[in-house]
Amino acid sequence: MTHLSDIGTWVAALLTLFALSFLYKDNPLFRFTESLFAGVSLGYYVGTTLNQTLVPNLIHPLTHDFNQNWDLLVPGLLGLLLYMRYLPKGGWIARYALAIYVAYYIGLDFTRRLHGEVLPQLARAIVPLSKFDAHTIFYSLVFAAGVFSVLIYFFFSKEQDRVTRGIARVGIYFLMVSFGAAFGFTVMGRVALLIGRLNFLILDWIYPLVGIK
């Protein structure tokens, strides 16, 4: 088991170095790693979906208690129909399954967006200022100014005049601040990935190799 995990560590360490080698310049080792990653990811996805979703939710209920679960044949069949697109003359059959799939997700997403996003965000944007202290009032005013000016910036149905152009310009400043914050977070996220990889290389690979515990 120890030998197996050692081999795993070596493989992971070498693949990490191959992937990082792109920073020096493009090379065959990087492209090999890239292709291997894509292939392994796909294989993992298929295997996990088969074992964790299809077997317990479809195949096992159908094979063990068909009378109670015969209705599962309908979604099972719809899933199979999706693959009809690969038949030279049967492509049109897949459209029916796809239409049901799309309709289901439109229905799900429509209510999700409305109840989970639009209404709560709108409710937060309209708050009575009389209930708050000075700090919260200031914060709410900045918030309202940001929402209003950015909405004006993205209002394209009417040509902007001098006033709306000025408000839209304020909206641009709000957007720039939000892009700056997003960029800062993105840098932090990408650096975190490098930290994770170097932690692995140093603590799990190099240290045991040179005998440091």
Place this chain on the structure above:
Amino acid sequence: MAPFVDRLLNLDRRWLFLLVFAGVAVPIIMPMGLPVTTTASTRSAFEYIEALKPGDCVLISYDYGPSSAPENDPMAEGIMRQCFMKRIRVVICALYALGGLQLANNSLAKVSAEFPNLKYGVDYVNLGFKDGPAAVMKRMGDDIVGAFPTDVRGTPLAQIPMMKGVRSLRQVSVVVTVATGLIGEYWITQAHPQSGVPIIVGPTAVGAPKYYAYLNAGQLVGMLSGMKGAAEYEKLLAGRYPELGRFYKTTHAFTATKGMDAQTVIHFIIILFILIGNAAYMSQRAARRKAAAR
């Protein structure tokens, strides 16, 4: 001055990569122990779980993959440790296809080994992975068994003691979604309005800005933003539970607190080079204008 500025602006970017590499490697080899300050969103997540009672149920959803594990692993493990310390029942699931299940298995194996008195099926359970997160959440809102007929080992949920009182998300005290991509949003915008279950989100730093809108609108009870949020949580845990404080100080394994040393060094390097780059650019532009005026 001008030749130096030109050289600076035409510097081979691989030197910068090397500097960034050294900036990350050195703090890992020689940890600096830089201080971590906590933010309100992390404190509120911590206090929410802290206020739960033994026997309450927390669902931790592994909605991320290995590509963001350095940020997300410490969050999931920190919250799991807190729940185990308080004897809160933990239900684990994974809705991210590319590696979520493997990470959930690894985390659970690692943290449960630190609490040998807790039993699988009584104190915690792993439901495994299910594809189609939006549909799975919709089903879990009404009937968890409908979405996950068995746990990850293939045991029917009806035979698992701790799942007896947990029929739907309505019996769950809080959902913790440790997320990359869209799945965290689905928990907030779909599971929360449907079942009313409170949500704590632990996004990657890249995804964090969009979650502030949900936090601001009161749709979240707390949030851990990237590695910084995870380090804050570790600090809060260490402060409240001395045994966990000792663990975080002595463990040789990777922790977010250790990662923040490298983050700080790298941010310093990046800010320095932004300033140098802009100064060099402006100096070159001024020199050009001067030459044109002559």
